[in-house]
Amino acid sequence: MSRAPTRHPGLNLGPSHQSADDAASVEVFGFWVFMMSDAVVFGLLFATYAVMVGRTAGGPGPSELYDLKSVFIETLALLTSSMTFGIGATMMKHGNRAGWLVFWLVASFALAALFLGFELHDFVDMVHKGGVPQRSGYLSAFWALVPLHGLHVTMACIWMGAILLQMAKYGLDDAVKTAVLRLGILWHFLDIVWIAIFTVVYVGGLA
Amino acid sequence: MWHALRLFLFGRLGLDNMPFDEILKAHDTTDLISGCIGTFAAALAVGGALVTLWLMTRYRLWGKFWSNWATSVDHKKIGIMYIALAWIMMLRALIEAAIMRGQQVAGYGGGGMLSGDHFGQLFSTHGTIMIFFMAMPFLTGLINFVVPMQIGARDVSFPTLNSVSLGLTVAGALLIMVSLVLQPFSTGGWSGYPPFTEARYNPGPGPDYWIWAVTLSSLGSTFTGMNFAVTIYKERAPGMKLMRMPLFTWTALCTAILMIFAMPPLTVATALLALDRYAGFHFFTNTAGGDMMNYANLFWLFGHPEVYILILPSFGVYSEVFSTFSGKTLYGYSSLVIATMCIAVLSFTVWVHHFFTMGQGADLNAAFGIATMLIGVPTGVKIYDWMLTMFRGRVRMTVPIVYGVGFLFLFCVGGMSGILLANPSIDYQVHNTLFLVAHFHNMLIPGLLFGLIAGYTMWFPKAFGFRLDDRWGYRAAWGWIIGFMMAFFPLYVLGLMGMPRRTVSFLEPAYLPWTIIALLGAFVVLFALFSLFMQLWVSIKNREALAVPVGDPWDGRSLEWSMSAPPPEYNFPVIPEVKGRDAFMTLKEAGDDLGEPEGGFKDITMPANSALGPFLCVTGTATAFGLVWYIWWLALLGAAASFLAVVLRGFARNTERTIPAAEVRRSWERWRDRAMSAPRVPRADELTDANRGHAVPAKQEIVA
Amino acid sequence: MSRSRIDLPPESDPAATHTSEAREERRNYYLGYVLALVLTLPVFAITGFHLLPTKEIYWVAGAAALVQMVVHFRYFLNIRFKGQTREDLHLILFTTLILGLMVGGTIWILFNLAGRM
Structure with missing residues (x-):
């Protein structure tokens, strides 16, 4: 089955949402450009982590600080939330089903909150084990990279809250639709960054 | 109790941060003079600000300023504001340069007129301002003003974001200006290398000023880059294919893409340095596993593409200047486009040549040395294309062409010294000497600055509706060319003689004659800047005689010349249909430039004003100021307000307003009538009062 | 289904296509999710239970991560080489x-x- 060309990355609204789709072709592309710029930030922090991971300066190293079980739960939560978000977006696209959209968005929010909760627990645990960023170059690199991803997830959650409030106020208008598409780009992008984090930082540190 | 309250309210800001502190604590005459210079500069800054505020109040300009400028999201006005900022900052940084040249004469045998710390602050602010707050705003301003008109668009893709970019840049500039009064600024140079800038060796506010000023401006530039990449990809008029875009737009696209990818490394570098300084992290410290060499790596991952962010728009300006003032289409359009793209990609592969001497292996240095030399190839292609554009053209020696020709000669000299420096073994000999200073000024003054001033001269009539006085224009151009040669060619000699850069005093008598020549050159350059300000003043006074309301004073080729000067806020009454390169010239030659649009006039939707840009400018400045001086309540308040403003902006609806078709028609008819009554002028009368901005197309002039 | 979605006016978009398109899109997300799990669970298993030598875990995890990124691009971000x-x-x-x-x-x-x- 051949496929019609897309106008921008992520889910395309298509002709049944003509005006929102036109706006999205510029707005989502603009946001995608921003994501690429952000990807460079993460790329450089990964490179910094890679060169500093051996610089423990006599302090604790990865194997003493990381907890694979917790990271596993975080990974499942984040992967599942990417799927739930996508389903929500298709609910919006096909038939403007606002109720279902809200349901799936809230589900994604809950999974992201679960992720953040476990991550926070990890961080507290690391601090108790002496893994504070002031301890060594390695820990500085860790604390710049992994919490930055967490901060992005937090921002995405706040953004989702703002979008839900906008929906309550204006209904499912074009601005809300394109905002959901942009948030989707961020949501899936953060998943990709997390794949790199669990592979490089956690699996790399505990293997 | 009082102490705790003071600490809460003012952080570490105290009386000893006032500029006259150096006078009070002076040990010798040098300190005394140094303190007086600093105090005088601070007084000038405060006085200038107060006079401006008073004048604005006296003439009741605040309302107009707010609604016509500060909250405007019109790309043309934003562009003009960027360039105004660039001129103000250039004035300061150029005076600083002259003072430093003076010190390198007076400092022979020790002493002189600047203390070592003050000298360090001067070269740090000079470099930081010239790159981030002169060159970047200037080129961003030109791109803002010109590109949407060249591609047949009414505005950029994200007009409010554009205003936010300006606000962040202004916030950074304000912070640097404040550092003139509440001292000290960093002494770490424009690149701010740790460990010198780490808290352990430099606990004061200096490096923090630098970090936050640069961070604000780099965020602004990232957004600008995104905005223009999207604009150029998505907002082109029908028929304006990529390979039909004017070359300035092409260079703007490549610069925008470079900004998107090259500003993040700077943001990472400054953010990690800030974490080191504020939170005790160990990224670049000498202890606990820090690695200061990663800073050099990160900084130049930004720094080298930055060089091309700076120079590509000027290359675009030269392309427009050479073809417009030679009355010819651009020679080798495709090769110029390909060369621009090659430069943009190659610029990411050469950053190590800024730190050849850091200690990495010879094989690594050799790879980056070869990549560096490769960049000379596309640049060489461009030089030939420009010369061939002039070849057999009817070249008019207008002010922009004088800059252009000066550029062709001087840039080649600079390029030659660059090829020398690209060789690691030669770089080992001359690194950190004035030879390097001469080299990059040789690239940036004739390459970047001449181009920007040429662009300013060429597009000024489009922005304000009158030409710039050309007598003062020629004086400025020759002043820049001669002044540059006098000020920087001696530095090549001094560098080869072994004089290190950033030297506050020296004992070698052989240096002295050359530093004196360089100082004289600095005076000539100051005269050139003075001429530019005189030119502006004289032109405003004679604006009636210099008026070009029809909008095409130079027999232009691209679409920005097709509308009135100044243009209506929506640029195009009707979006044009583009059929080839040199879109406006084609229309003129066919005699269609005044014809009524076929489809008639329609309502035009334009973005409404927004206060978000100026608001983030204020909160950004406040946050950064609070962070510099450890005034935590101010920093938190500023950050929270910024965040809230951005979230609330998402709730805004109806951010557009409509201009009725009838109004568009009226304004178009006014312009058409004026054009009908103004005779078309041949190029011989270009610089006379007869030029009302209505040109005879070059080809028809030859036939006649 | 080789129609241009951009040029087609909304009213001529038949409801039948609509639902089949909806089903296909949802299937994409489910499929992407399943593939992501298939590429994730074994990596955690071999790391957690040390089923392979360290060097080999690096290779397997690295390869799985790269493939998974492609999966996310393809199924979640709808990016392909064509179209x-x-x-x-x-x-x-x-x-x-x-x-x-x-x-x-x-x-x-x-x-x-x-x-x-």
């Missing part, structure tokens, strides 16, 4: 190039330096 606008593809390829240069360059330079100290 994109030109600028989308430009951007992705250019970003990949720049990331490669910057990350690869950083690692090369700093390990080279560290090796010579």
Whole structure:
């Protein structure tokens, strides 16, 4: 089955949402450009982590600080939330089903909150084990990279809250639709960054 | 109790941060003079600000300023504001340069007129301002003003974001200006290398000023880059294919893409340095596993593409200047486009040549040395294309062409010294000497600055509706060319003689004659800047005689010349249909430039004003100021307000307003009538009062 | 289904296509999710239970991560080699190039330096 060309990355609204789709072709592309710029930030922090991971300066190293079980739960939560978000977006696209959209968005929010909760627990645990960023170059690199991803997830959650409030106020208008598409780009992008984090930082540190 | 309250309210800001502190604590005459210079500069800054505020109040300009400028999201006005900022900052940084040249004469045998710390602050602010707050705003301003008109668009893709970019840049500039009064600024140079800038060796506010000023401006530039990449990809008029875009737009696209990818490394570098300084992290410290060499790596991952962010728009300006003032289409359009793209990609592969001497292996240095030399190839292609554009053209020696020709000669000299420096073994000999200073000024003054001033001269009539006085224009151009040669060619000699850069005093008598020549050159350059300000003043006074309301004073080729000067806020009454390169010239030659649009006039939707840009400018400045001086309540308040403003902006609806078709028609008819009554002028009368901005197309002039 | 979704006016968009398109899109997300799990669970298993030597875990995890990124691009971000606008593809390829240069360059330079100290 051949496929019609897309106008921008992520889910395309298509002709049944003509005006929102036109706006999205510029707005989502603009946001995608921003994501690429952000990807460079993460790329450089990964490179910094890679060169500093051996610089423990006599302090604790990865194997003493990381907890694979917790990271596993975080990974499942984040992967599942990417799927739930996508389903929500298709609910919006096909038939403007606002109720279902809200349901799936809230589900994604809950999974992201679960992720953040476990991550926070990890961080507290690391601090108790002496893994504070002031301890060594390695820990500085860790604390710049992994919490930055967490901060992005937090921002995405706040953004989702703002979008839900906008929906309550204006209904499912074009601005809300394109905002959901942009948030989707961020949501899936953060998943990709997390794949790199669990592979490089956690699996790399505990293997 | 009082102490705790003071600490809460003012952080570490105290009386000893006032500029006259150096006078009070002076040990010798040098300190005394140094303190007086600093105090005088601070007084000038405060006085200038107060006079401006008073004048604005006296003439009741605040309302107009707010609604016509500060909250405007019109790309043309934003562009003009960027360039105004660039001129103000250039004035300061150029005076600083002259003072430093003076010190390198007076400092022979020790002493002189600047203390070592003050000298360090001067070269740090000079470099930081010239790159981030002169060159970047200037080129961003030109791109803002010109590109949407060249591609047949009414505005950029994200007009409010554009205003936010300006606000962040202004916030950074304000912070640097404040550092003139509440001292000290960093002494770490424009690149701010740790460990010198780490808290352990430099606990004061200096490096923090630098970090936050640069961070604000780099965020602004990232957004600008995104905005223009999207604009150029998505907002082109029908028929304006990529390979039909004017070359300035092409260079703007490549610069925008470079900004998107090259500003993040700077943001990472400054953010990690800030974490080191504020939170005790160990990224670049000498202890606990820090690695200061990663800073050099990160900084130049930004720094080298930055060089091309700076120079590509000027290359675009030269392309427009050479073809417009030679009355010819651009020679080798495709090769110029390909060369621009090659430069943009190659610029990411050469950053190590800024730190050849850091200690990495010879094989690594050799790879980056070869990549560096490769960049000379596309640049060489461009030089030939420009010369061939002039070849057999009817070249008019207008002010922009004088800059252009000066550029062709001087840039080649600079390029030659660059090829020398690209060789690691030669770089080992001359690194950190004035030879390097001469080299990059040789690239940036004739390459970047001449181009920007040429662009300013060429597009000024489009922005304000009158030409710039050309007598003062020629004086400025020759002043820049001669002044540059006098000020920087001696530095090549001094560098080869072994004089290190950033030297506050020296004992070698052989240096002295050359530093004196360089100082004289600095005076000539100051005269050139003075001429530019005189030119502006004289032109405003004679604006009636210099008026070009029809909008095409130079027999232009691209679409920005097709509308009135100044243009209506929506640029195009009707979006044009583009059929080839040199879109406006084609229309003129066919005699269609005044014809009524076929489809008639329609309502035009334009973005409404927004206060978000100026608001983030204020909160950004406040946050950064609070962070510099450890005034935590101010920093938190500023950050929270910024965040809230951005979230609330998402709730805004109806951010557009409509201009009725009838109004568009009226304004178009006014312009058409004026054009009908103004005779078309041949190029011989270009610089006379007869030029009302209505040109005879070059080809028809030859036939006649 | 070889119609242009951009040129088609909304009223001529038949409801039947609509639902089949909806089903296909949802299937994409489910499929992407399943593939992501298939590429994730074994990596955690071999790491958690040390089923392979360390070096081999690196290789397996690295390869799985790269494939999983492609899966996310394909099924969650709807990016393919064909059927994109030109600028989308430009951007992705250019970003990949720049990331490669910057990350690869950083690692090369700093390990080279560290090796010579």
